[in-house]
Amino acid sequence: MTDDGSRSINRLGSSRSRYLRQHAGDPVAWHPWGDEAFREARERDVPLFLSIGYSACHWCHVMAAESFADPAVARALNEGFVPVKVDREERPDVDRVYMRACQAMTGSGGWPLTIIATPGGKPFWAGTYLPRESRYGMPGLLDLLAVISERWRGARSELIEAGDRVAATIALGDGGGAREPGEELLLAARGRLGETFDGRNGGFGDAPKFPTPHHVRFLLRMWRRDGDDEALGMAAATLDALARGGIHDRLDSGLHRYATDAAWLVPHFEKMLADQATAVLAFVEGYGATGRRDYAAAAERILSYCERRLRSPSGAFFASEDADSEGEEGRFYTWTRDEVLETVGEEGGEILCEHLGVTGRGHVDGRHVLSIARTPDAIAEERGMTAEAVGGMIDEGIERLRERREERTRPGRDEKILADWNGLAIAAFAAAARALDRPDLAAAATRAADAVLGSMPANGRLLHRDGEPVPGFLDDYAFMAWGLIELYETTFEPRWIARARELMETAASLFGDGEGPWRFAGSDAERLIARPSDVYDGAHDSGNSAAAMNLLRLSRLTGDPALEEEGRRLIAATAGLAEQVPASFTALLCALDAAIGPSREIVVAGPDGPEASAMLREIRRRFLPRTAVLRLSDETAAAGIVRVAPALGGMTIPGEKATAYLCEGFVCREPIAGAAALAAVLDG
Numbered sequence: 241m242t243d244d245g246s247r248s249i250n251r252l253g254s255s256r257s258r259y260l261r262q263h264a265g266d267p268v269a270w271h272p273w274g275d276e277a278f279r280e281a282r283e284r285d286v287p288l289f290l291s292i293g294y295s296a297c298h299w300c301h302v303m304a305a306e307s308f309a310d311p312a313v314a315r316a317l318n319e320g321f322v323p324v325k326v327d328r329e330e331r332p333d334v335d336r337v338y339m340r341a342c343q344a345m346t347g348s349g350g351w352p353l354t355i356i357a358t359p360g361g362k363p364f365w366a367g368t369y370l371p372r373e374s375r376y377g378m379p380g381l382l383d384l385l386a387v388i389s390e391r392w393r394g395a396r397s398e399l400i401e402a403g404d405r406v407a408a409t410i411a412l413g414d415g416g417g418a419r420e421p422g423e424e425l426l427l428a429a430r431g432r433l434g435e436t437f438d439g440r441n442g443g444f445g446d447a448p449k450f451p452t453p454h455h456v457r458f459l460l461r462m463w464r465r466d467g468d469d470e471a472l473g474m475a476a477a478t479l480d481a482l483a484r485g486g487i488h489d490r491l492d493s494g495l496h497r498y499a500t501d502a503a504w505l506v507p508h509f510e511k512m513l514a515d516q517a518t519a520v521l522a523f524v525e526g527y528g529a530t531g532r533r534d535y536a537a538a539a540e541r542i543l544s545y546c547e548r549r550l551r552s553p554s555g556a557f558f559a560s561e562d563a564d565s566e567g568e569e570g571r572f573y574t575w576t577r578d579e580v581l582e583t584v585g586e587e588g589g590e591i592l593c594e595h596l597g598v599t600g601r602g603h604v605d606g607r608h609v610l611s612i613a614r615t616p617d618a619i620a621e622e623r624g625m626t627a628e629a630v631g632g633m634i635d636e637g638i639e640r641l642r643e644r645r646e647e648r649t650r651p652g653r654d655e656k657i658l659a660d661w662n663g664l665a666i667a668a669f670a671a672a673a674r675a676l677d678r679p680d681l682a683a684a685a686t687r688a689a690d691a692v693l694g695s696m697p698a699n700g701r702l703l704h705r706d707g708e709p710v711p712g713f714l715d716d717y718a719f720m721a722w723g724l725i726e727l728y729e730t731t732f733e734p735r736w737i738a739r740a741r742e743l744m745e746t747a748a749s750l751f752g753d754g755e756g757p758w759r760f761a762g763s764d765a766e767r768l769i770a771r772p773s774d775v776y777d778g779a780h781d782s783g784n785s786a787a788a789m790n791l792l793r794l795s796r797l798t799g800d801p802a803l804e805e806e807g808r809r810l811i812a813a814t815a816g817l818a819e820q821v822p823a824s825f826t827a828l829l830c831a832l833d834a835a836i837g838p839s840r841e842i843v844v845a846g847p848d849g850p851e852a853s854a855m856l857r858e859i860r861r862r863f864l865p866r867t868a869v870l871r872l873s874d875e876t877a878a879a880g881i882v883r884v885a886p887a888l889g890g891m892t893i894p895g896e897k898a899t900a901y902l903c904e905g906f907v908c909r910e911p912i913a914g915a916a917a918l919a920a921v922l923d924g
Contacts, residue, residue: 251276256707257327258654259295263304267314270325273334281322281359287392287399289321289385290355290363292338294329295654296497296510296560298569299369300352307372307381316382320389321356328353329559329658330705332713333761337768340410342366356388361769362403411770418756421815423836429822429829430462430471436823437474441503442481444823450498450779451482451515453522458826460529461833461865472529479526482519483538486609489573490596491642493541494549495519497563498779505611506603509563509570509651513550516542517664518780524668524675528863539672543681546665552657554695555687556706557665559658562651572648574607575641583644584637591630592637594619610641657706660715662692664780666723674730674860682730689727692720693739701764702743714760714774714783717747721790728797732871734881741794741803741884747787748806757784757813775814781827784810788831796841796868799887808835834866838905845872845891846898854915855900862922 251271253264263270271277281288291308293300307313317323328335328351335353341363342349349368356365365388367379374380391399433455436444443449456475463472482488485504487496495515496507523539526532550557565572577600581589593599597613620630666685673681696703702712702720721740728736750762757773760783765771775784791807794800811832818825844855852873859869872881872888882889891901900912902921912918 252325256656257295257330258652258656259293259300259327259329260325262295262301263308263325266304266308267311267318268308268323269314269318270323273324273326273331277322277324278359278361284322285359287321287364287388288355288357288359288361289317289323290326290338290353290357291323292326292328292335292353292355293351294327294560295652296512296562297351298508298510298563299350301564303352303369307370310372313372313381313385316385316389320385320392322359329654329656330708331710332704332715333765333768336760336772336774337410337770338363338366340770340772341406342368344406344409358400358403360403362400362407364399364402364406407769410772418809418812419815419819420812421818421832425815425818425822426462426465426829426833426836428819429458429826430468432823433459433474433826434470437477438502439477442477442479443502443504444478447502448498448500449502449504451478451487451495451519451522452777452779452826453518454777454781454785454827454830455823456522457525458830458833460525460863461830463529464863464865465833475522475526476530476532479523479535479538483523483534484612486603486611488538488611489545490610490612491638491645492545492549494545494561495542505597506609507570509573510560511545511549512560513546513557513658513661514664514780516546516550517661517668520668520672521664524671525863525865528675528861531861536676539668540676540678543669543672543684546669547684549653551684552655552691554657554691555684556657556662556691556695557688559654559656559661561653565649565651570604570607570609572645572651574604574609576602576607579644580637580641584640588633588637591619591623591633592641595634657692657696658716659692659696659702659704659712660719662688663716663719663721663723666692667719667726670723670726670730674726677857677860682727685723685727686731689724689736700746702746711762711765713762713765714747714751714758714787717743717751718783718786718790721747721794722786725790725793725797729869732876732881734876734879734884737794737797737884738880740790741798744787744790744794744803751783752806755813757810758787775817775828776824777827784814785825785827785831788828789834792831792834793868796839797870798885804835807831811835830865837866840864840867840902840904841870842867842903843870843872843888843891843901844898845901846894847873847896848875849898851915852898855898855918858915858919858922864922 250264250269252260255261255272326334338355339349339353342353345366352369354367354370355363357363370381372381374383456478459471459475462468481504487499487504487507494511497510498508500506520539520542523535527535552558563569577598580593580598584592594614596610598608603609616630616634617627620627666688669681669685695706702716704710704712704716721743724736724740751758757775759771760774761771774782776782777785788807788810791803795804844852846852870885872891872893900918902909
């Protein structure tokens, strides 16, 4: 029994989900998602109350403390509803179905997601955060529960009809009509991003601002394709903002979830693995396009954070760190001016405050979010000092702040291991290893790939998270395959191509039907009220966008045109929607850029040694997004490269010096000997 005498007990204490365990002490009689909750709702003839969130969500914690810990709210929920808690990171299929319902009913969404549904799970009311009591035009949870309970008793048929309508709406397919898109769609998206670009602060639109790294990656491709310097400038300004803003933890690195303001200064402070990985991919590509070492340094700092704070003993990566500590959002990350001066000392502290924008006024409840407000050069010129002296004082001061901060209570860490987010991390570590000549990063990517693939498959089926029998979703397959493709082009181990292809072929059978976009949940998954596709590129690439790009890349690596055909079909399946809102599909349009071409395949053949290494460096120091690179040597042949890429079987492996075979637009050049000759061809 709960403290208020209600008929059920809270069933979350034994859950492996950190988010669900955080609610195990609530007086609300929570059920986890499952048949038992639906059965009780039918037996008691009451609606379901679904609360969907995640461990690092600040407003989830606010609603929990304000409402779900309150005896009066618990009594109303327990008596009139069957309350169900869902971890959106553990059950993204449930989250996507009901988020789509919320968006259909309200025009927006977010977390915590609040859904009230029939005992069969059809939603008839949806919203996000709710205060305990109504205020400022926002319905309060207590008032809402009373109204819904009364209507369930007196006007139930209306609620059931509303649930039927919403369920029918969200069951509709995505795609907007299949058609063969061309370069005009790339230009339309480029134009729309230009209209929404924030020329003062970087990024797109107004507050709140998400990093959306796929916008950056798309703009870099438009620069590469058309010499569009304005596109390059928008991409660079956005990377600059992410590198210097408060969204980027100045002391420990890692990006926070998003910025609440237009200037990227005040974030929501949770740190999530997927955000780190996709940002790194954008910084690495930015480095390849511009040669700017600060972009490489930003990528290295973020990866260092992942290694130090999110790496699990198995080699895979944990999901996230919370926004809150000591009952306050951002408490771990923010500073007063007095704290900085006390920690660093008067002279060094004053300089550090100038550098980090610690003015004394504060950004969050009188406390400061650290960002790069002034450069060391500007401070040095004003104070009549050398830039080296100022830089040294800043470095020393930051180290002292870092040491002082470690004495604080660190935000909690969600130690679930997700296949999809680990796939993105593998891609980021592998791509950075290749671009930055960091073999240690490749080794980290390999450990993570081995850990995920070794521990998560069950009966040939990738699992969504470690230790839980939830079959993998489209994102798990697409993002893991993405990571393995990057890992192949970094290490040239043929097993990674073979496994990536296996994942994509399995994904096609589980999520595809040969007509529209691939579905998010597999054909063997739990049956929900709808089985939607996920086609929009939101905070991250959609599974369909990643799958399309994977298929194109695998086709060029293996020589199998059937893979490219399916990749092009996936692009065409959502082209109708993309034409309506092209800036919502920039990851998909990266795949369209690859499909339109011109594409290029390079085989570096010959023994390992200085010549082969020099050729690979020439390729890797450039931004060549439509280029597939393979390695043919006695070692890779023995490891099976010809089995996964049969076209290599007809090539000769030089016995002494490496040779590059380059094909472009279905035409192959004469073999290229020497790194200088290859560089001339690439630049031409």
